[in-house]
Amino acid sequence: MNAQAVLTFAQEALLLLLTVSLPVxxxxxxxxxxxxxFQAVTQINESTLSFVPKMVAAVVVFAVAxxxxxxxxxxxxxxxxxxxxxxxx
Numbered sequence: 001m002n003a004q005a006v007l008t009f010a011q012e013a014l015l016l017l018l019t020v021s022l023p024v025x026x027x028x029x030x031x032x033x034x035x036x037x038f039q040a041v042t043q044i045n046e047s048t049l050s051f052v053p054k055m056v057a058a059v060v061v062f063a064v065a066x067x068x069x070x071x072x073x074x075x076x077x078x079x080x081x082x083x084x085x086x087x088x089x
Contacts, residue, residue, distance in 0.1 A: 001088065024062065027057050031053050
């Protein structure tokens with residue numbers, strides 16, 4: 001296994017990580033922004049008001065996109081295991 005193959009594998013792994021985590025991160029970021037704007041407008045400084053909606057949004061995204069995330073990760077792992085003989089030989 002040469003250096004180019006290792007770098008390609010690492011690049012694919014990082015791209016997969018970004019692709020799988022992006023829906024959750026974007027959703028939590030948008031919900032946090034909306035809650036922050038709501039808190040600024042109403043001048044409510046309650047810490048649970050910013051935490052609970054983010055957690056609920058993350059759970060909803062995991063429930064909706066979870067099967068896609070799992071199948072994407074499993075496909076990557078399967079391809080990685082299938083490529084072990086060609087990488088060693």
